[in-house]
Amino acid sequence: MIELLGVTKTYQGPWNGGSRERVRGRDVPDYLERKRQIHALAGIDLRIEQGEFVAIMGPSGSGKSTLLSVIGLLSQPTEGAVFIDGRDMTQLRERERTRLRARRIGFVFQFPSLVNTLNVRENVLLPILLRGSVTKSDRMRADALLARVGLTDRGEDRSFTLSGGEQRRVALARALMGDPPLLLADEPTGALDEETAEEMMGLFSRLQAEGKTVVMVTHDRSLTRYANRTVKIQSGVIET
């Protein structure tokens, strides 16, 4: 279970010409106070149950991706707390957060995130490759995951030879490499045609059916039908 309590994420904006805008509850140097504060998230309270498929929707700049990054331990909230299975993640050290990301969270990014110099199988194995040595069983698991996303026999191909949809599927297989219980996807069907997007969403649905928690950011209303729940966000605040 994931629980966000009063999560606020503030960024330093450009120089504000001297007008003062204090960051609530924070002791910041004077020169920073004069910078414009951008509230990407403003006091978010959210609870996501184990095995739930949640779609986060909102216009560009509403804070969807920032929310996903906070849930995925990719950034620390300026204020508030993030609990995963009852543990406050904001109190953890970066090393521990990294370990949790490796074991419990899988990411599918909005941008093309495959490494061109590696082949498809090596891309799936990337999390293992970066942390240490790849074993035979890792390779077998990578091949099984590739088969699962419909890319059997493509393991040896260079990643740049794949279509956009195929690359997203490889990214999904990579996210599943560590068998994480939580899957986070940022616009996983962005720039894909309708048919390919449907295939991709079908994969997410099946993963949810297997008990994985899926949190997906999208601006495509039609995709929300795959989710159990849709959370709408506007200007860093969840709309009720």
Added chain:
Amino acid sequence: MWQRVRFAWGNLWRKPLRSSLLVASTAITASILFLSYFFLLSVDKGLTASQARFGADVMVVPKSYGAVAEQVMISGETSPFYMPSSVLDKLRQIPEVEQVSPQLYLATYSGVCCQIQGDFSVVAFDPGSDFTLKGFRSEVGHKMTSDSLLIGSEAGGRNAIAHMKYQAYRERLNLFGHDFEVAQVLFPTGTGADHTIFMSLDKARTLDVKAPPDSISVALVKTKPGDEEFVKRQIERTVPDVAAVTGAKIRDTMNKQLRPMRLLSYAMIGIVLVMAALQAMTLFSALVQERMREIGMFRAVGAGAWAVYRLFLTEAALAALAGGGIGVFAVATTLYDNQGLLLKSFTLPLVFPTLASMSVLAVSALLVTMCIGMLAAAVPVHRILRRNPYDAIREGES
């Protein structure tokens, strides 16, 4: 490990032009490093050899020439004064004396030696006991026999040295009615030895020379460490009609004069290293900046800061290894192939390092270059790793 190395190598060549520049830059750094140390080592060895020339801890001359003995030692020019060779036995009897080597002034030869016209001192020395000229003798040339000569750099040595490694090279000189062959040349010393033609003492004794029979001009003495002054006093006390002068003061003066040159050389090497590090850092900064999103993505998929460091350090090490290897190999082969030419061109006394020393030098230059490359990569990577992964991804997108 090999998987990571292969991954790093692939990453390195994603931007071929930039990586080529990086490799070229490290090649230049490694070659400068190797070249500088090679010459410093050569000069140092050469100077050590020069010191060995003065390296006679004590020089013994006839008593009446005591006043000019120090001058003789500095100039390295043996003069027409004589004392009986029995002095040598007396010197050898002093327990603190380790080695004694005589030299005998024979004549001044006016003529052409190895296409050089001039007046050259002809001196006889004992190749068996010699410890002063030994350090000066170039490795190339023929074996020294009783019918061959050793010539100073200004006595035609410069002309001969580039050719000495070719066995076909034969330069002959007629002295005292006997035909001699030039066997070896001496490195430049900046002393009178440069203008001297040396022959073996045994041969000189058989020739019709003006020097009194069974005489020597100087005796060069090597003492046990720290016993120079004691031996000097012992000689003056126990050996009649000779004067002795010590070489310690001369060596100290030489070292003092050379210190600024050494310091300057090391400072230059230091500056080159700093420049190379800054250059590599600039290149890596751009490279890492471009891959900021990728670094963020690596962190997101569970790679720790050290894993990312390790990847980039491997890339830097590979670039440095490739560049450094090319640079060191190119310089080493060029130097090895052109030793004669270099010896001829330089006025400094150069004694080239052995192949083993060169190999150690090459590996050291390579390791230093790799360290510089890795340090240069670590700094910009560290800067990005201090951000949280999401910020790195976002900034990498912009």
